[in-house]
Amino acid sequence: MSHIRAVINLDAVRHNTARLIELAQGAGVMAVVKANAYGHGILPVARAAIEAGATWLGVAQLDEAVELAAKLEPHRGNTRILAWLYHPEADFAGAVAAGVDLAVSSLTGLDGIGQAIERTQPSRTNAANPTSATTPARVHLKLDTGLGRAGAPGSQWPDLVKAALRLQSEGLIVIEGVWSHFAYADDPGNPTIAGQITAFEAGIELARSLGARFKVRHLANSAALATALPVTYDLVRPGLALYGLSPIPQVASASELGLVGAMALESYLSLVKPVPGGQGLSYGHSYITPRDTITGIVPVGYADGLFRSASNHGPVRVGGRNLAVAGRICMDQFVLDLGLGALDQAGDRVVLFGPGLDGEPTVQDWADAAGTIAYEITTRLPGQIERYYVGRGTSGGRLL
């Protein structure tokens, strides 16, 4: 077996999708599968989410979205894909041909898209073939309502809407959606939340007064759904909750939100040996054995995505008990103090995290141990680590 494997439960993804559909209260669900589905593997997760009723997929990087569109055939059906980050001279025509909707935050972005679509017009490139008509780009205009990240600032919003209406009248784009993103949805009651909702609605109203019509308005992420903010509109964009992780761990755990963790991370003991009391373990000897004991080596380290900051804290389950990493997490291994008289043997299974249903630590426990957020624990797992899929539609770790 490989030294580490992430076991991805696609039934959990389906369950979480169904739960999010419930929380969406009639709005469509865009499963956010960016960053290789938060490390879970984009294609299997996308397929499971679609099977469970997600009607949209959200991806940050345009190239990841185009690749997903290609891989998803023939399972895509009517599922729409939105991408929101790209180079200003990206292959927009290719993205449109792949059926990917594009987020637009600026006139520069809009112009780039308009020009790319214009270049595909039959009159310019293919007058001999009357059947090849231009396909307009479907765009979602993004308003920065206060996150201070992407999105047009309020000062540029009217011009962006007007320019989009112009390109729409020329047949180069179709204005599909309007959207924004919260800064503090994970902090219920934070005053910026109400301010962002007000700014979003004012932005929509202004756009409407200029003549824009939107098929989908979307604002809610996982935290907005978990805290039941009244912002489901036509579409919601949950990511973290899809993977069974709580976006508000200080308020409600994943299980309290009705979610099931989709990823488990497993390894094994590669070496078990006796060590005397008073022995420092691993680099820097930040852990000293308090007595004679038995140690175990787990062949997983920060090269495998573990956080070195979880040294001396990262929890694992071995032999039916939970232990913490003893000493520093190294590049490829860490040590456990198994205790005097431990019966563990080389080859025994070690679970770093899982859904927590059998007492094993969770992704959130690792996030707490590392001083980070659950998002970072799963997305930092290198792509080359084995993903072993279980649940309906899989066999031997793979999708059928």
Ligand SMILES: Cc1ncc(COP(=O)(O)O)c(C=O)c1O
């Ligand atoms: C624009 C946008 N929408 C939605 C999401 C999903 O957020 P979450 O994973 O918190 O649900 C993200 C992820 O950060 C995002 O960047």
